[in-house]
Amino acid sequence: MTPFPEFEVVPAVDVQDGEVVQLVQGERGTEKRYGDPVESAERWVDDGAATLHLVDLDGAFEGERANADAIGRVIDAVDVDVQLGGGIRTADDARALLDRGVDRVILGTAAVENPDIVGEISDTHPGSVMVSLDAKEGEVVVSGWTEGTGLDPAAAAERYEELGAGAILFTDVDVEGQLDGVNTDPVERIAEAVEIPVVASGGVATLSDVRALRDAGAAAVVVGSALYEGRFSLREAARAVE
Template sequence: MKAEIVILFPAIDLKDGLAVRLEQGDMARATVFNRDPADQAYAFELAGFEYLHIVDLDGAFAGKPVNGRAVDRILEATNIRVQLGGGIRDMATVEGWLDKGVNRVIIGTAAVRDPALVREAASAFPGRVAVGLDARDGRVAVQGWAEASELTALEIAKRFEDAGVAAIIYTDISRDGMLKGINWDATIALADTISIPVIASGGLASIEDVRTLLMPQSVKLEGAIAGRALYDGRLNAAEALALIRAAKAA
């Protein structure tokens, strides 16, 4: 059976306090879609979204939160549930964001370099810690995608099978921001091999990707992240959310 809850997460990527989208994770290829991220988050809430995916891009490179004020304003302006990644490398940062009202933190680089942090955080905050695995040519990239590791997404995900991690967010960097469609083959293969729910990310292009998310072969996926397709109108939010509601009702 299909999982009861299928979530479409609209994405807000923060760079210099602005809501942007990158192409293939390249900071030099950023398009500004809204100069007020809180306004963008509120628009997503009004559209009917119940969850929001936020990445502090500057924080991912710096190794610590950089766009904290923008996140604070989003939390103040909306009642939407937030999952947040970027620059979360220690327990103090995990605790700080959760105390502020972030529902779930995403640990990326530290999941490769400091797996003990993931275990500690997931144990201390059950259901509120996800792992972000961003792959380029099969290998997980870290430090804002600027550096490649020698490990595959599956190798890292298996480290946390018994750690209580809420979800794995799997991104195909080559497709991110390119509107070429999600790499369903790799994403579903990962989900079918591990026990942790997987969220698909990178390249969602149209309503067809949402339909794929709702098909039987995607049963182990918690949801998918939508970015540029929502911003430029290729994906109609009302149509996508109606499709998900209909599938849940059925």
């Protein structure tokens, strides 16, 4: 089934050391902590979330999954779509998670280093791979946003669609976690380049930002800090894009 048949606002549940955190521009040491992942997940589902965006931040930085217990508790606790990223480096890892109940696996570094992994997973679990393209100053970056790749996000998105990706997650690192507004241009470019859903992430601070990303062609938007800091509620966001 194609994800996001209608535009969605997707709450982020980013897990570090077993707790929900939000980082500024992905920098370790900038985190604000928001408690138990299951409590956060259940809160967002109660508020109407149809999808949750789960990230194992330690996994993203270390290259291997580090919060499997906390993530597993979330998967068991909720009955909505779950997309999971962070430290998923092999097709076997991805398949195990999909068989465990994850709806979509998010691949960033693994997909850049080994593009064929997208097809390997899609062969057995069609449409289940969301390729994460994180961009700094217009260039795709990997390894916890620490290494440049020279790749253009829109060109990369086209390539991964051809390889079998079911969706693209685009994170604008330049504005991520700063609650300072969004850049719509790169989202528009990527959405025009591919037929699969493009999910936008990074910088959302207001309901106007949510609407702007929808109007730029995003199929969904991931929101973290703005929700945790009470800038607006999930219900308000849903109403704003009805």
